[in-house]
Amino acid sequence: MNVKHGDKRFRVSARWVVDASGVNALLARKEGWWRPNTEHPTAAAWSRWRGVKDWDSRELAEKYPNWAAPVYGTRGTATNHIIGEGWWAWMIPLKGGDVSVGVVYDQRLVNFSQHGGRLGDRLKNFLCKHPVAREMLENAEFVEEDVHRRKNLAYYSTTFAGDGFVLVGDAAAFMDPFYSPGMDWISFTTSSAAQLITEQRNGSPLAERLENITGIFLLAIAVGSTLFIKISIITWENTIC
Numbered sequence: 462m463n464v465k466h467g468d469k470r471f472r473v474s475a476r477w478v479v480d481a482s483g484v485n486a487l488l489a490r491k492e493g494w495w496r497p498n499t500e501h502p503t504a505a506a507w508s509r510w511r512g513v514k515d516w517d518s519r520e521l522a523e524k525y526p527n528w529a530a531p532v533y534g535t536r537g538t539a540t541n542h543i544i545g546e547g548w549w550a551w552m553i554p555l556k557g558g559d560v561s562v563g564v565v566y567d568q569r570l571v572n573f574s575q576h577g578g579r580l581g582d583r584l585k586n587f588l589c590k591h592p593v594a595r596e597m598l599e600n601a602e603f604v605e606e607d608v609h610r611r612k613n614l615a616y617y618s619t620t621f622a623g624d625g626f627v628l629v630g631d632a633a634a635f636m637d638p639f640y641s642p643g644m645d646w647i648s649f650t651t652s653s654a655a656q657l658i659t660e661q662r663n664g665s666p667l668a669e670r671l672e673n674i675t676g677i678f679l680l681a682i683a684v685g686s687t688l689f690i691k692i693s694i695i696t697w698e699n700t701i702c
Contacts, residue, residue: 516537545591547571
């Protein structure tokens with residue numbers, strides 16, 4: 462690998478390259494292995510917000526006593542989800558009082574406006590169709606410098622490893638942020654990569670191991686895709702708006 466640092470150029474070589482480049486998926490995109498997951502065609506929009514109401518405030522408890530009464534814990538320090546037909550949204554408290562608010566939606570079922578003002582405004586307009594989001598975001602404002610959107614969230618690489626390289630984490634595939642499976646995927650792929658490299662360094666033949674790791678990774682993606690589709694259907698069918 463040729464590296465340029467300031468005015469200096471130098472070459473680095475290694476027996477193994479571990480691609481942990483995240484959603485940039487450096488090797489998969491460069492080599493043409495990157496594929497969108499067409500069975501789970503989701504997109505997302507999100508931002509950092511200020512002025513989001515406190516889930517545990519007296520104001521909301523008095524305004525909606527039936528909503529507040531069943532909860533004996535603390536909502537405000539947890540991740541809260543709002544569900545609609547074909548979409549789900551998160552509200553995650555951040556350090557300093559800001560809140561991360563975003564939505565993930567099925568592009569086949571949800572028409573998220575592509576035009577008509579700033580992305581943050583479109584995100585708020587979309588979420589405020591839901592009564593809970595409308596209440597929580599009533600006086601909230603998004604941080605203009607921290608608004609994002611990404612299409613085709615779910616993707617995978619058709620190749621995960623070869624003699625001298627292995628893809629891990631989001632560089633190998635991404636499914637859905639619901640239930641945060643990404644950390645499990647990172648642990649699974651990195652431990653598999655470490656085992657692969659260790660076995661090679663100990664003199665074990667690579668061919669069978671490479672075939673196994675590719676099969677296991679593809680199976681995990683297929684099972685995960687099916688589960689998320691079923692979870693989404695069950696969730697949408699049982700939505701209470």
